[in-house]
Amino acid sequence: NAGVTQTPKFQVLKTGQSMTLQCAQDMNHNSMYWYRQDPGMGLRLIYYSASEGTTDKGEVPNGYNVSRLNKREFSLRLESAAPSQTSVYFCASSERGISSYEQYFGPGTRLTVT
C-alpha cells in the first residue's frame, strides 16, 4: 500500500497563478483533510471531507477550494496564488476506528509563491 500520496512535491508559482494540489489514498478511508504548515504555526486545517460528496471549511479556508473527486482523491485548488500561501501543504486521511482516529499524512507539497 502506498498510503497517502501527493503531487507535486515542489512547486513555484508567481502571484496570481493558479494550481491544483492532488492527493490520493489507498486505505479506503472515508475522511480526508488538507493542512498547511508554516514555521511556528503548527498545522492548520484548510478544508476537510468527512465522506465522499461532502466538504467543510477548516480554520483557514480563504483563498482555497477543494474537490472530493471520489473516495480516494481529494484535491486543493489555489485560484489566484498569493505570497501568503507560501507553505508546506499536507493531505491526510482517517477512518473512525474502535480505539483510534489516527490521521495518516502524505509526504507534503512545498509551495513557494513569488
Next chain:
Amino acid sequence: GENVEQHPSTLSVQEGDSAVIKCTYSDSASNYFPWYKQELGKRPQLIIDIRSNVGEKKDQRIAVTLNKTAKHFSLHITETQPEDSAVYFCAASRGGFQKLVFGTGTRLLVSP
C-alpha cells in the same frame, strides 16, 4: 472555536533524561487528544492519543496524561534517545474527531 497552546517551544535534554511537553485547550467539549511526531523533512505521524474518558495512557516509553478540569494534557517521554529528536505536536478535537486543532509544536533535541 478551539485554541490549543503548547509549551515549551524548544526542549533540550540529555540522553536518558525524561522530557515533558504540555498543552492546554480552551473548548471544554473537546474529547480527543492526539500527539504527533514529525522528524525533519518528514510527515507527521501519530505516536499516542487519549480520549476524555481516560486520565492516562502509556505505550512503552511514552505516556499521555489528561486533566479535564484544568483543560490540559501532557506528553511524557522517559529514557530519551537521540532518535526521539523531532518536533512534537499536540492536538484537540470534539464531536466527530475530525477537526483537529494543533498546537504550535515543541522541538525536542536529545543529546548523546
